[in-house]
Amino acid sequence: MKNSFVFLLIVMAQSLLQVESNCQTGEWISHGGDLKNRRFAEDEHLISVWSAPHLSEKWSFDAGADISATPAIYDCVVYFPSWNGLVFAVTIHGELLWSTNLTEITGVATLSRTIPAVTEELLLYGLLGPARGVALHRKNGRMVWMSEDLDETPLARITMSGTAYDGAFYVGMSSLQELVKAACCTFQGSFQKLDLKTGKRIWRTYMAPENSGLAFIGTGNLYQIPSDVQDCLNRNANSSDCYPRGVCDDAVVAVNMPDGEIRWCNRLGGNDVWRLACDTNPPPANCPPEPGPDYDLGESPMLLTIPSRFSKNKFQDIVVTGQKSGIVWAHDRDDGSLAWETTAGPGGFVGGAIWGAATDNHRVYTNIANSGSATFQLVPSGGSTTAGGWVAMDAATGRIEWSTANPHSARAYGPVTVANGVVFCGSFDKDGHVLALDAESGPILWERTTGSTVYGGLSVGHGCCFVGTGYSWDPLGDALGGTPGSELYAFCV
Template sequence: MDDVQDWLNHGGNLLNRRFADKETKISPGTASRLRLKWKFNAGRDISATPAIFDGTLCFPSWDGYIYAVKASNGGLLWKKNLQHLTGLNSTGAIFDFDPNITVSRSTPVIAHDMLVFGLGGPAYVVAVKRSNGRLVWLTQLDKHSKALITMSGIYYKGHFYVGTSSNEETVSIEQCCIFRGSFVKLNARTGKILWRTYMLPDNFGQRGEYAGAAIWGNCQERQNNRTDMPSTDECVEPENHSDSIIALDLDTGKIKWFNQLGGYDVWFFACNNVSNPKCPPGPNLGADFAAAPMMLTTYVDGIKRDLAVAVQKSGYAWALDRDNGKLMWSTEAGPGGLTGGGTWGAATDEKRVYTNIANSDRKNFTLQPSTKVTTAGGWVAMDSKSDRVLWSTADPSNGTANGPVTVANGVVIGGSTFRQGPIYAMNAMTGEILWSYKTGATIYGGASVSNGCIYLGHGYKVSVGLSDPGFTAGNSLFAFCVA
């Protein structure tokens, strides 16, 4: 079974490439033969990329359950209600979501014989037996009432690494803000916290000081735990790591280097009323990194480089030398926006870097190489060695493209938020759409791929999707396989 693809976390594996490197059945020549094999009905929207291990798919739904189903036929193996499993009531931290349902919104991580995942408020990490969903441990990472876990996490050598997030930006101007994002290492067997690193200076619980800097993703440099300390930039505050890519020591959590890549991203919901004198200027383009960097090795200017590459909500892609954080190249993949831009995850096969461009603000988006202009979202490919955009393809349904992309054997997979929920398979070399299917509801999540099949959920009439009249609700996970 070594030739069958497993999908261990949101990014697929430690390298976070969202790349099905073992896939052979799906290809540009066979993508047109993809057919619906089965559909599993959950109770509500599914936006997390399904994990895959040993013929089993594991995923949460916005109905408050986590599910395990057979990859071969969609048969239910087990399901667990998260409120009953943990004894934890929702804190209502997720914007505009039912406070009576305790949910997870991220891909569960395969951790040996366990699944490990975070809750969308309160900010607990939960470990269950992979075989039956029985609770093993749960650990609270942050006691803030609006804290939650957005990201999927990483399992490596008996430890689990994950960051904290929050929705404190939903409170009033008078109440906001004191939350500080942090990154945590836990013992995967016991859930014990081994170290914690904050992304901002201590605010001592006082409003008017540093707040924010939630963490949305992480990846693991497995080759070593050594990086070089770069020279400092005197224009950057040394303890402010907002809108940054950061390298931490695995053993201690000490920050080895960081690169703050810019964007004036000071915003919360109350300041959508731009006339309020208590608000900072804005709203501005989102400058969050809404997913972790990808690890790849390629040649830049003829020199072999180990890179960390990420795409920002601003629409910019950044490639850093992962030994020291120095910028190797950057490029504008497409227009940024309040919610993106690039969001929830890019992909790479090391030859090219692929990303979605949500285009949430419906700006003019110039497609390459045609120079045609669209106001829809779309998908973009860049040369991994340089800042060159190779192609960009608009969403034919004129929707936004908020979900992360996946690449498998020369095929890029992306979904649309359009109300009929189309999924597309594109030629990774040219961007040509090879196949599509209307799932019946908004696609906001990403696909995992294994053994000739694409697995993907639909529906996003929750959280920020409630305020978008074009987003629609769903309740299904789909398996599309090469016939």
């Protein structure tokens, strides 16, 4: 009897250790999943090309409003915001641990649309306005600190999901000034470093001059340009020579982490001066004579390593990002030189490549939203579609290996995710399909409806994929025809 009791204790202890060990894996700590921003669930082994067809709904959680951010996963807990201003902590089994109202704890009417950057103690959010960073205690949702206004101009906001690293929180600023007819424009895009313990700003680096360790980021369009630059553009076909040093619009930028100094900046958009307000009739007086296409770098850069093209048995560190033009770019991390570029599909006002690519170090995967319903040639099959779709490229060369059309005749705005040979993606159709594709060749392994538009991406861990639904509260989502939703789903094998 005594031996049986001892054996039972040993079995129970092993089971507890197994649970604890499992909670130390399956983490998804930022928009890109890890510090390399790869959207790659590298520790996932339960989901595979063989098990993915058997994914089924394990649970759903009603957040009360749209969920458009990729959920974070840490210590067997899923963290995510909703468009009603609440942020949630729910176990991987669907049990609510806590929820926090950002308006109540900050004292300002606000919300966050971003996945939190997760550390052992903190959840770090950017506010949609005013442009502030907020740190919550990970285990109870209480506010630890709120930064000062990180940009003082009207309509400044934080759309970017930041990154926590080595005692600091890195985050970029954006603005809605391009939407208004008022005199344009006082906003300057910037990338900032905050102290992780206090939220105090350590440095701020602007992506354009005033109108008078490396971190890698992508930027968007300009709102306006000085008259001397416009005169130069009128005289010269090569617009790149007209821009002064320090203008990093539609660019991949490498920034020194200690001091914020720009190491290199590669502009990829040509002359892209654009404001939505200029599409109105009559337009404001200060609109550019030839508006650009608004080809932002809509995907955060990913860090990966490929075989060197120049030296056998050597490797090259590159940074890869997709653009709303539909082009995917790979640059050398050290000097910014171009490693490869690939036109994955048609560009558009809302993409093109948008919100997030993925890589498993063998291939780079991206969505093509095809917001303009252009003819999207599917390489190498030879077919075509006017819907959105998904594309896989060889990580070393950029060569397209497969393209898969969205079978539901809809855009494909959400970022993609890869896990153990399976690519996960979402469709913008009103029924909200989520899909799993074979990462090697692109066929659909599994799909499921969620009942409302899927705009955000899926995170993967513990044999499950987690995804939020709905995109209607944001005026852009409403304009694009997004349907309201409020559910976080867990689909598991």
